[in-house]
Amino acid sequence: MSVASVDHDMLTALGRQLRVDAVRAADFAGSGHPTSSLSAADLMAVLLARHLRYDFEAAQNPANDHLIFSKGHASPLLYAMYVAAGAISDEELRWYRSSGSRLQGHPTPALPWVSVATGSLGQGLGVGAGIALAGERLDRRDFRVWVLCGDGELAEGSMWEAFEYAGYERLRNLTAIVDVNRLGQRGPTRYGWDTATYARRISAFGWHVVEIDGHDVDRIDAAYAEAAESARPTAILARTRKGKGVRAVEDAEGAHGKPVPNAESAIAELGGRSEIRVEVAAPEYERPSPPGGERALAIPVYERGESVATRTAFGRALAAMGHARPDLVVLDGEVSDSTRTAYFADEHPDRFFECYIAEQQMTATAVGLSARGWLPFAATFAAFWSRAHDFVRMAAVSGVDLCLVGSHAGVSIGEDGPSQMGLEDLATFRALWRSTVLYPCDANSTAHLTAAMAEHSGIRYLRTTRADTPVLYGPEETFPVGGSKVLRSSEFDDVTIVAAGITVHEALGAAELLADDGVRARVVDLYSLKPVDVATLRRAAADTGRIVTVEDHWPEGGLGDAVLDALTESTVMPTVVKLGVSALPGSATPAEQLRHAGIDAESVAEAARELAGE
Structure with a gap:
C-alpha cells in the first residue's frame, strides 16, 4: 500500500518488513549478514519514512540527502529499504549476491543511490564528513548526511579521526547513527551496550550525542528531529539487539555472517511478508550547478638549465590550475609547506582544506568531495600514503576521481x-x-603532468622529488599520460637505461661515463609508470637487447617491474638488470644515499658496462 502519513504502528510494521526482506535476501543468496540487518531495521524504517529526503527517480539531484552504510555488511537491510521505497523490485531482491547483480554483498555505486562503496569498516563516517563538508562549505546546500555505523567499527582509529574532524569543522548536517548491538563477528564488542562510554568519548570531540533504545520508533523519530536542530554533528547511540525478532539468533554469538537457520520460520515469527511502500520525501529538483569562473589554463614554464624541485613545480602548477578549474579543491595533511600545496592555499583559501596529521581522514574527505562532483588533489609525503592505503583502495572500488601526490x-x-x-x-x-x-x-614535465591528472579518471598518483633538479625539457614539450621520453639514443646503442624521476639525472650521467668507455647507452625517461609506454620499451629491447632499470624505490613492484610487465609476450626478450634500493637506508646526504643504494651514476654505469660486456 502507499503511505502518505506515518504513525507508530506503520513505523513498527515497516521495521518488521525490512527484517523479513533482509532474512529473505540472505536466504536467497545462501550467505550474507541478516543478523546485523535485523538490529538496525527500526532505525532505518523511521529514517526512510520520516526523515530521509531523497528522489529515487533523480539520483543525481544535488539536493538529495546521502545515506551511507558504513557497516556495509548490513546490505540486506539497505536493499530491503530500496524495495520499500519502490526503487528496486522484490524480484531483484532474489538476485542478491548473484553474479551480475547490482545487489552485491557490500554496497557499491553499481546502484545509483549508493554514493560510495562501503564494507571496509571504519570508513563510512569519514567519507560522510567529506560529503557534509562539501554541502556546508562548497555547495552551500542544506542536504543531510546520514551514516549508519556499527559499534564494532568504533574500535577503528579512522572512526575517531572522523569524529574529531567533523566536530572541529562543526558539520551540523552530519548524523552518525550507531547501531550498538553489542556483538561483533567473533563475540562481544569492547564496550557492549555501554553507550555512556561511547557518549563521553564522542561528545569530547564536539558532537551532540543522543542515547536511545534503538527499537523504540517514537524515540528514534525524536532523535532524528533533534539532530536536525543541532548546530553540531550528532551521534545517535542506539542500543539494539543483534538478530532482533528471530529467537534463534537474537543476541546470540556465532550467528554473524550467516543466513538464519530456518528462513520460513523466522519470517513467520516476524509476522510474515508485507508490501508496505513508502513515499520517501523528495527534495525539490535542483539542477547541478558547476562552479563558474573558468579560465584558460596557463601553467608556469621553466627554462632549460634552471634548477627546480618537482614538488615546487607541482605546487605552482596546482595554484595556476585553481584559476582555470573552479571545481578543483586541495587537501593537506599538515605538510603544505613541504608538498608545496601552500601555493594553492595562498591563492584559493576557500578551496583548500587542512586535515592535519590524519591521512585516513584526509583521504576520506577527498572521497566525499569527489562524490559531490568536486575534483580533489590531496598531498602528503609519499611514505605516509601507506597509512591511508585502504581508503584509497576503497576509493577505487567506489569509482571516484582522486588526484594524489606523494613528495x-x-x-x-x-x-x-x-x-x-x-x-x-x-x-x-x-x-x-x-x-x-x-x-x-623535471619542472616542465611535472607542470604538464599535474595538469594532465585533472583530465583523467580514477586514482591518479604523482610522485615528486624533494631536491632541486635540472630542467631538462623545454616548455614546448608535451607529456601524454602513457608516454615516455627518449633522451639519448643512436642507431647502434649497446644498452638501454630506463629511469624515472630523480634517477633520470643519474642515468644521463651514467650514459656520459659509458660513452667515455665506448659503450653507447640509450636513456628512456619513463615518466608514466602506469599506463606504461609499451611500444618504446619493446623497441629498445629489440634494438639493444639489454636493459638496465634504475629507481629510487624497493626493487619490488616499481619501475623495474613495470618494464618487465611491458615486455611480457614481447617477440624479443632482452636481458634485464633491475637496480633499486636493496638495503635499509640510514641517515646520509642525498648523494651518499644514492651511492649507498647503488643507483647513482657510477653504479648505473657499472651495471650497464657489465651487461654490455656480456
Missing part, C-alpha cells in the same frame, strides 16, 4: 632516514584498479 620520495631525501622515505608507493599505487602512476624528473 619526499625515496632515499634521495637524504638525512631524514627511512621513516620518511617513500619506497613502496609506486608498487602500492600501480596495484590499484584503474590507477594512473606518474613520476616526472
